Amino acid sequence: MFWKIAKKINVNNNLLSRPSKWSIIWQLAFIYTISAFFVFLAATLFLYWIFTTQFARENYQILKNEILILEKILQTHSLKSPILQEEITVESPLEHYYSRIIDVAKGKIIFETPEMSSKIPVSSFLELMSDQQKSYAATNFTSPKKKHEKRKNYLLMATRISNVPSLYIQIAMDITEQQKVLEEYRKDLLMVLLIGVIGSAIVGILVTRKGIKPLREITLSTQRITIARLKERLNSSSWPKELSQLAVAFNEMLDRIEEGFTRISQFASDLAHEFRTPIATLMGEAEIILSKPRTNEDYREVLESSLDEFSRLSHTIENLLFLARAESPAIALKYNLINVREVMDDIKDFYAIVAEEKNISIICQGETSLMAEPLMLRRALGNLVSNALRYTSQAGCITLDTHLSENNVVSVSVSDTGEGIAPEHLPHLCSRFYRVDPARSYRTGGTGLGLAIVKSIMDLHKGKIIIKSKKNIGTAITLLFS
Amino acid sequence: MHLLIIEDEVKMAHYLNKGLSENGFIVDVAADGEDGLYRATANSYDLIVLDVMLPKIDGWSVLISLRKQKKDLPILFLTARDAVSDRVKGLELGADDYLIKPFAFSELLARIRTILRRGHLTSLDIIKIADLEIDSVRHKAIRNGKCIELTPKEFALLFLLARRSGDVVSRTVITEQIWDMNFDSDTNVVDVAIRRLRQKIDDGLQKKLIHTIRGVGYVLEDREKNQC
Numbered sequence: 001m002f003w004k005i006a007k008k009i010n011v012n013n014n015l016l017s018r019p020s021k022w023s024i025i026w027q028l029a030f031i032y033t034i035s036a037f038f039v040f041l042a043a044t045l046f047l048y049w050i051f052t053t054q055f056a057r058e059n060y061q062i063l064k065n066e067i068l069i070l071e072k073i074l075q076t077h078s079l080k081s082p083i084l085q086e087e088i089t090v091e092s093p094l095e096h097y098y099s100r101i102i103d104v105a106k107g108k109i110i111f112e113t114p115e116m117s118s119k120i121p122v123s124s125f126l127e128l129m130s131d132q133q134k135s136y137a138a139t140n141f142t143s144p145k146k147k148h149e150k151r152k153n154y155l156l157m158a159t160r161i162s163n164v165p166s167l168y169i170q171i172a173m174d175i176t177e178q179q180k181v182l183e184e185y186r187k188d189l190l191m192v193l194l195i196g197v198i199g200s201a202i203v204g205i206l207v208t209r210k211g212i213k214p215l216r217e218i219t220l221s222t223q224r225i226t227i228a229r230l231k232e233r234l235n236s237s238s239w240p241k242e243l244s245q246l247a248v249a250f251n252e253m254l255d256r257i258e259e260g261f262t263r264i265s266q267f268a269s270d271l272a273h274e275f276r277t278p279i280a281t282l283m284g285e286a287e288i289i290l291s292k293p294r295t296n297e298d299y300r301e302v303l304e305s306s307l308d309e310f311s312r313l314s315h316t317i318e319n320l321l322f323l324a325r326a327e328s329p330a331i332a333l334k335y336n337l338i339n340v341r342e343v344m345d346d347i348k349d350f351y352a353i354v355a356e357e358k359n360i361s362i363i364c365q366g367e368t369s370l371m372a373e374p375l376m377l378r379r380a381l382g383n384l385v386s387n388a389l390r391y392t393s394q395a396g397c398i399t400l401d402t403h404l405s406e407n408n409v410v411s412v413s414v415s416d417t418g419e420g421i422a423p424e425h426l427p428h429l430c431s432r433f434y435r436v437d438p439a440r441s442y443r444t445g446g447t448g449l450g451l452a453i454v455k456s457i458m459d460l461h462k463g464k465i466i467i468k469s470k471k472n473i474g475t476a477i478t479l480l481f482s
Numbered sequence: 483m484h485l486l487i488i489e490d491e492v493k494m495a496h497y498l499n500k501g502l503s504e505n506g507f508i509v510d511v512a513a514d515g516e517d518g519l520y521r522a523t524a525n526s527y528d529l530i531v532l533d534v535m536l537p538k539i540d541g542w543s544v545l546i547s548l549r550k551q552k553k554d555l556p557i558l559f560l561t562a563r564d565a566v567s568d569r570v571k572g573l574e575l576g577a578d579d580y581l582i583k584p585f586a587f588s589e590l591l592a593r594i595r596t597i598l599r600r601g602h603l604t605s606l607d608i609i610k611i612a613d614l615e616i617d618s619v620r621h622k623a624i625r626n627g628k629c630i631e632l633t634p635k636e637f638a639l640l641f642l643l644a645r646r647s648g649d650v651v652s653r654t655v656i657t658e659q660i661w662d663m664n665f666d667s668d669t670n671v672v673d674v675a676i677r678r679l680r681q682k683i684d685d686g687l688q689k690k691l692i693h694t695i696r697g698v699g700y701v702l703e704d705r706e707k708n709q710c
Contacts, residue, residue, distance in 0.1 A: 307697025314584045349635075350661045353674045375664065386669045 032204030105166035326456040366402040384414040392418035415476035421469040430455035488518030515539030549576040588650035612704040643702035652699035
């Protein structure tokens, strides 16, 4: 049966791979019906075959037995024996068969069951009699059409008597009734086949309908989901396994979308908040300076301070754009093999004079190389060192270290002996505009985007960022490139 | 020098016009792509400042048509979109340089001067500003007859300011040129570096040469001479 299943799967695949306008219900019901049809057909054909062969075998056996009996009688008794006559004229009709003994040499019928000649002429047996090789062979014979009488079917058998070669036994059995029964049986089987196929089609439709009912629920739920109702989820508890997997995946997708959406709207409001303060300052300053006549010096002072503010805003915008670009999936990075020590030395060089001013020493140690976007690596390290400088007090030390840790992961770390960060702030450090000390506005605390940028650079490089900090001891930020 | 500004935003066009005129350029302004293209082909300009987002004909089309007609006309384009593909597109279409909005005016001025100076660079071996003399070959700076000890970075910074003497040099340009860092730094590295340079160049002398332009950048010039 395996080939049949394989074939069914094949049919299935073909149906699925071809873009079809049929609904799943109809497709499945169709496949179901077709396969049910073949199963029923095979079953009925098999039953019919068993039935007919059984009949044929029995008929044959009856004829053969009778011939054997007649042979026996002929061998042991004379032709005139009453036993023979009784057997042929009385027994035969009772058993629904006809028999006749014929002398071929004389061309004379010795005995026959009454009416046999009119129904089955001697000539019908000629074929059987000419074939000497096959004794006990049987053949079918249909009586010629007569008025007021239906055609009848007979099973014929003929054999030569071994001790009297000119004598033949001819025997015929009326199988018309049997064939009628078989015909009825065929009709019955056809009905069974028809009812079975229609039944399985209906069951198929009902079952698949029930099976894909959750799909309709998914559609309805999906239609309910809007930006304002992102909390909507599919309830999959009563669904079949395959569809509840879909529902789980769908819900997870919604989780991600909701998270992304929340982040974007949070970001937009942060942005508005972040820009509100400097713009309010700018507006206020301009209003006050214009409310009265002032000296040129005063105007100059306000314009200069505005310019400071503007350049800071512009700087924030530049950083935000960098973040937005880094998050767009279309960004293509040009990776180069980079000597990390060289980058660290460049960064040290850049910040050297600021460090010197604060009496902070910068130490570079280790030597590695990795594949990264050169500008981004510089920027990440630059931001980390700039943060470290901001939060490290006089006479501190900033260490830039790089080494190869296990599993070929390149670790690049910046650690300082600064004021440290309280543990409750650590999880939020990479969020945009997050400041440990709210009192530190962006005027003193940078744009609040430095670590967010480092994080997004690490995300782009599929790396990790690990922040460790102890209050009053220092902070170490490690970048792991795998 | 005759410049054409093709910019549809009135305020922006106005301040560019004002700023460039004050810096000695003769400036025409076109408010849309069609007018701009017409003026650019009808007159002979030394340089075109072209905004990319324009009504009627967009900046890219203007750029393409101008490049077909006037091969050597320098074009600097301005764009608010800073996608890398945008910049590459502009340069591939034949623009000479670009700036991303928002930009500092000093930056625009510096870039325009650089483009116009291209091709006829004067020998800059020795630059003299008032009593300051800078020898780029021997890496030496002499002020008031005294040789000044400078670190290589300090010398590079002084040389950069001196070469652009009279122009304001922004912090971004300084970080880019001196430290090869092309990201905006939150720190005041440039300010500290300038302060240290000042101590060596200007301290103790009556005449100051390094001046701070608040919110913009730094300029090295002989102010007294300019005022005369």
